[in-house]
Amino acid sequence: MCTACEELVDPKQIQLEEIINKHKHQNGPLIPVLQGAQEVYGYLPAHVLKHISKALRIPLARIYGVVTFYAQFRLTPVGRNLINICLGTACHVRGGAKIVETLEKELKISDGGTTEDRRFTLEVVACIGACGLAPVISINNEVHGRLVPESIAGILAKYE
Amino acid sequence: MAENQRILVCAGTGCASSGALPIIDILKEEIKRQGLEETVSVVGTGCQGFCEKGPTLVIEPQHILYTRVTKEDVEEIVSQELIKGERVERLLLIDQTTQKPVSLMSDINFFSKQHRIVLHNCGVIDPQKITDYTERDGYKGIQKALKEMSPEEVMEEVKKSGLRGRGGAGFPTGLKWGFCRQTPSDKKYIICNADEGDPGAFMDRSVLEGDPHSVIEGMLIGAYAIGADEGYVYCRAEYPLAIKHLEIAIKQAEEAGYLGDNILGSSFNFRLNVFAGAGAFVCGEETALMASIEGKRGMPRVRPPFPAVSGLWGKPTNINNVETWSNIPHILRNGAEWYTQFGTEKSKGTKIFALTGKVNNTGLVEVPMGTTLREIIFDIGDGIQGGKKFKAVQIGGPSGGCLPEDMLDLAVDYDTLTQAGAMVGSGGLVIMDETTCMVDIARYFLNFSKKESCGKCTPCREGTTRMYEILDRITKGEGKEEDLDTLENLAYTIKETSLCGLGQFAPSPILATLKYFRHEYEAHIHDHKCPAHNCTALLSYTIDTEKCKMCSLCAKNCPANCISGDKKTNTPYVIDEDKCIKCGTCMDKCKFGAISRA
Ligand SMILES: Cc1cc2nc3c(=O)[nH]c(=O)nc-3n(C[C@H](O)[C@H](O)[C@H](O)COP(=O)(O)O)c2cc1C
Ligand code: SF4
Ligand code: SF4
Ligand code: SF4
Ligand code: FES
Ligand code: FES
Numbered sequence: 001m002c003t004a005c006e007e008l009v010d011p012k013q014i015q016l017e018e019i020i021n022k023h024k025h026q027n028g029p030l031i032p033v034l035q036g037a038q039e040v041y042g043y044l045p046a047h048v049l050k051h052i053s054k055a056l057r058i059p060l061a062r063i064y065g066v067v068t069f070y071a072q073f074r075l076t077p078v079g080r081n082l083i084n085i086c087l088g089t090a091c092h093v094r095g096g097a098k099i100v101e102t103l104e105k106e107l108k109i110s111d112g113g114t115t116e117d118r119r120f121t122l123e124v125v126a127c128i129g130a131c132g133l134a135p136v137i138s139i140n141n142e143v144h145g146r147l148v149p150e151s152i153a154g155i156l157a158k159y160e
Numbered sequence: 161m162a163e164n165q166r167i168l169v170c171a172g173t174g175c176a177s178s179g180a181l182p183i184i185d186i187l188k189e190e191i192k193r194q195g196l197e198e199t200v201s202v203v204g205t206g207c208q209g210f211c212e213k214g215p216t217l218v219i220e221p222q223h224i225l226y227t228r229v230t231k232e233d234v235e236e237i238v239s240q241e242l243i244k245g246e247r248v249e250r251l252l253l254i255d256q257t258t259q260k261p262v263s264l265m266s267d268i269n270f271f272s273k274q275h276r277i278v279l280h281n282c283g284v285i286d287p288q289k290i291t292d293y294t295e296r297d298g299y300k301g302i303q304k305a306l307k308e309m310s311p312e313e314v315m316e317e318v319k320k321s322g323l324r325g326r327g328g329a330g331f332p333t334g335l336k337w338g339f340c341r342q343t344p345s346d347k348k349y350i351i352c353n354a355d356e357g358d359p360g361a362f363m364d365r366s367v368l369e370g371d372p373h374s375v376i377e378g379m380l381i382g383a384y385a386i387g388a389d390e391g392y393v394y395c396r397a398e399y400p401l402a403i404k405h406l407e408i409a410i411k412q413a414e415e416a417g418y419l420g421d422n423i424l425g426s427s428f429n430f431r432l433n434v435f436a437g438a439g440a441f442v443c444g445e446e447t448a449l450m451a452s453i454e455g456k457r458g459m460p461r462v463r464p465p466f467p468a469v470s471g472l473w474g475k476p477t478n479i480n481n482v483e484t485w486s487n488i489p490h491i492l493r494n495g496a497e498w499y500t501q502f503g504t505e506k507s508k509g510t511k512i513f514a515l516t517g518k519v520n521n522t523g524l525v526e527v528p529m530g531t532t533l534r535e536i537i538f539d540i541g542d543g544i545q546g547g548k549k550f551k552a553v554q555i556g557g558p559s560g561g562c563l564p565e566d567m568l569d570l571a572v573d574y575d576t577l578t579q580a581g582a583m584v585g586s587g588g589l590v591i592m593d594e595t596t597c598m599v600d601i602a603r604y605f606l607n608f609s610k611k612e613s614c615g616k617c618t619p620c621r622e623g624t625t626r627m628y629e630i631l632d633r634i635t636k637g638e639g640k641e642e643d644l645d646t647l648e649n650l651a652y653t654i655k656e657t658s659l660c661g662l663g664q665f666a667p668s669p670i671l672a673t674l675k676y677f678r679h680e681y682e683a684h685i686h687d688h689k690c691p692a693h694n695c696t697a698l699l700s701y702t703i704d705t706e707k708c709k710m711c712s713l714c715a716k717n718c719p720a721n722c723i724s725g726d727k728k729t730n731t732p733y734v735i736d737e738d739k740c741i742k743c744g745t746c747m748d749k750c751k752f753g754a755i756s757r758a
Contacts, residue, residue: 069614090359
């Protein structure tokens, strides 16, 4: 087989194919496939949704309905590091709003935004289950707790 | 030291974030280096329930608790505690009442006043090892069920135990199983609801992370009683560690013959799948959850038909909460009679509460039903942080209510709390002190419900938004005389006409705060004051010229440039109220306490 062509195939495309094949035959494959695809691409680009629609034989409109219903799915790319700021009840009463304020000021973006250098994306969430350490944020699923506004700069510096 | 010791290092989500993971490896190395590996073993456990004081570490068999351990402390713990048997005092918990360090868990109210049934393995075993579970009687419940009991007998046992659903509504579990069992069908499903959407509750996360096999065993027993051969655990995507531990546990259970075909040599078959949610609170509602597994938008539908008749893919389905499932193995192992000794007449057993907010000891607390709020908050929780005054406790999340000081002696069970205008719900207890504004809390919850409303029915979709807008106006000092009546009217209408629990209970935080803290609403509306000094728009900052030393620090730091004064000309420092954005910087900066907030 000609090896030159193989390099032309997008490795992400191969991973997507694998995800689709893994779930295709199970009941209700759509959400696991979308989750897998988002893991590969970082978000759900239009061409990926079209491809999933064909592969799973689910109308694109229905897929779009599902994607926009769930908070987890993103239609736009995220920065290299995803910051989830918790504003669940425990974090709210322990000053979560001050943490949001500090992060927004520090990064000059607001909820849902991405910095110009694509280093950070900011998302406000309700509870990541580390309420005992409120207020908390998580960056790329790494939890940072017992925060005060002063600790933010140091934490951000750890993420490139 | 001759005695064998086990060191339990918490590796749950909370402690991992406080730096627990490197401690485990360093500890193992240090133990080897100091020649103790024959007698001392190190176990990475799930959540020990005391996350705020994490990373926590427990030394068995004495049950010595170390808190806020860092990797730099490891050497000292080994040479002082393990070799010499002397405490490392600076790492011990300080009792807030006596201000003295305490080392034994039996002397710490947070632990000694709990009664851990569901949490009995959490923080004690390595959740990634099935043998740790079986050594502590794990899978004995399903063995007993399969070998000695018919499905009907299992169901009777659960009915007799009086167990009620821990997911919120408190529906009797045995009764629910019976409905599903009675429906004739070639295929039935059972589901574990691990969507844990209530912001401020994390017991389901901890059980799945710290003792996943107990949930699997509970589901096995349920499946046997109901006649189901397939199950799902619907876990929210925000809990990656819980999903990981559950997947490991399922694999081990399959290998050990507890899952699959002909379980333990019987004719009983059961397969278990994990489904990761995609971030929608409403998917905790059972019909929405099933729509989500089917790959649809997670919108609730009208019941009947109830899931027991037509559930997942139209098949009879039984759904229970994580904590409910996790109670089952204990009931089977020890018998219903044993179980009924805990709790009150109509609420049996224990309940796990997530104690958070302005309380000294935050964490997971498992107590018999019927324990009073005062015991939970002041004995186990050790009172309010920073010596402040207790104001309210919020119970049951966005569907629950806030209760004031004079309700603290209420015994916590399903019926008492509902009567008082709150609910057990998931078991989130958020403690609020004098600095928490109750109008703001109502606004907070309505904002949550408004965002999470799926939009299917109008009262909930439009109503939560309208109620939020009114509350938002009130916190900004723009409240109107008629607002409270409008809120009450809206609340009752929405309660009665919404399709699912989200809408039906969304007004609860408003109704409860109006009932117990009406004066705070009135202060906002009539006097334009926030008694808790929390609502920014209603604050005013003033400089006390008597105390002011004219250092100019406040003026230099004011982002709005609205403080003026001059030492040279002896012009007193004053704040221009019209320009002030109430950021509070000046008050934080003043070293002489000359600036006050009202
Ligand atoms: C909006 C909404 C959210 C819910 N969220 C959860 C949840 O996160 N976890 C849960 O176990 N039950 C939740 N429930 C309750 C479930 O619908 C269901 O009653 C419960 O899982 C039944 O289990 P149980 O009988 O063991 O309590 C929710 C209900 C509603 C209306
Ligand atoms: S009450 Fe709210 S969440 Fe429930 S179905 Fe209606 S709109 Fe959706
Ligand atoms: S509260 Fe903020 S804006 Fe107002 S006077 Fe003080 S520093 Fe300036
Ligand atoms: S910081 Fe305090 S002491 Fe200094 S000028 Fe301002 S009010 Fe006066
Ligand atoms: S409320 Fe913030 S982690 Fe739970
Ligand atoms: S995660 Fe360690 S005590 Fe909860």
